[in-house]
Amino acid sequence: GFARTPQVPFGERATDGSKWSFLEHKGPVMAAPYEPLPSNVRFFYDGKQMKLSPEAEEVATFFAKMLDHEYTTKDTFRKNFFKDWRKEMASEEKSKITDLKKCNFNEMGEYFKAQSEARKAMTKDDKLKIKVENERLLQEYGFCIMDNHKERIANFRIEPPGLFRGRGDHPKMGMLKRRIRPEDIIINCSKGSKHPKSPPGTKWKEVRHDNKVTWLVSWTENIQGAIKYIMLNPSSRIKGEKDWQKYETARNLKKCVERLRNQYREDWKSKEMRIRQRAVALYFIDKLALRAGNEKEEGESADTVGCCSLRVEHINLYPEKDGQDFVVEFDFLGKDSIRYYNKVPVEKRVFKNLQLFMENKQPEDDLFDRLNTSILNKHLQELMDGLTAKVFRTYNASITLQQQLKELTTDENLPAKILSYNRANRAVAILCNHQRAQPKTFEKSMQNLQTKIDAKKDQLSDAKRDVKSAKADLKVRRDEKFKKLEEQLMKLEVQATDREENKQIALGTSKLNYLDPRISVAWCKKWGIPIEKIYNKTQREKFAWAIDMAEDDYEF
């Protein structure tokens, strides 16, 4: 169930900015120490065997484990890896090993492959032992006490060392992600609690008692210098309440969105360039659910953009295209280097403004040179309390789900209703550009499904023949069988449609982060659909508050 404190009801937290008054936990699980390779697993440099120091060997194994990944062929990856690897080498190693091309990691690679094969081939009993040990670790480290409630921790393990794999064309790919020691770790818990012990012979970097934040453990990673946190599971009170708040803010936007839209339409005509830019950007964020687009430091990460950071090269303008007027073509890499490609007809004023913004600019110049997310968000804050650019994504996602469900749900059988739900969900995922790589097994799995469908069709036509020839007293039973087969066939066909429509769309992200769960809960109640058909166990835990709260007439 969902944890609530009796003293402070749901949604009414302390006003002094404190997030909890009591917090006790066991600290993180450190990464397993490095186990040196057995001596029969060799490394060769320039054809000659070479025994590596443990430090250099460990980093070499990181590379060896990735050998059949495309990464290891990329120039940037290899260059970064080699540079960082050399830092870990002893001085003789460093002077000998000067060319990555001459390094032969094959025996190491084979060794790890064999190991993973062996793991797969373990006896049931050995697998069970591992499972039991994992469960023990979860029970010991996976929970904390926050304000009288035992809460599940999300990521209680410290990230193990390895080679950094960024997304897209990341300039730092291949760099060594170093091992985190207790001396790097800050523990956060309440003063009166039992502090987690650091491993024998070590010390935490710091133990602090900051109840203005929600994290239990933090450390700074060495690739970007970013802080990493251990926090609570989405099922926790603290996350659930924040989630609920997020949707309430989005519902507030619903109340005033028409006013805001009128406002930015007016602003398209402003005498001031900065206001016109702000208004056009906001139009994109609203209409297309684009992300805000903070500035990024060049060379620190992949070159991706959002709305405010769009460059001239990311759009093309067509006064007329495919029979439509004033078409804007977007083509850019967004978060996680996922491509956003869209052709949208826009209002004439928007189009004229865009032409103006692009005048006398180079392709690599900012489209909105008088705008950034900070300016935009300050403006939004003035229009509505708590309003920021990302609220539009939440609002448009949730309102789209609600509308689509209304439009698509028909009084049919259960599988058809589920298909309608998935289609509504899909409309949102498309809006938010939540893509995925087509599963490698897609074609095969579609074929398998088609085989099943064909077999079912055969069964059905056999049954039909039987019905014709059956004697009257058998007819009733035959009819039942016939009905059952038809149902099974329909189910398979719906499944095939759903899968085909979904091959390059990821539904999970919108379901988990953008869709007010109360819409789905209400829909299930209204149509008598078990919630399990829509949310799996984890999702039901995360959305327990909504499952408790929403009635069948809930309106986002």
Next chain:
DNA sequence: GGGTACACTTAGCAACTCACGA
């Protein structure tokens, strides 16, 4: 305003699990 530190949400993919059919 601009830079930076920090906290927190959002994201896709890989690994794992478990139910199902051969």
Next chain:
DNA sequence: TCGTGAGTTGCTAAGTGTACCC
């Protein structure tokens, strides 16, 4: 009983947005 693959979970990168400093 085993192998398969769809669904689930874990992992951790990559965003957003605020606070605070100058």
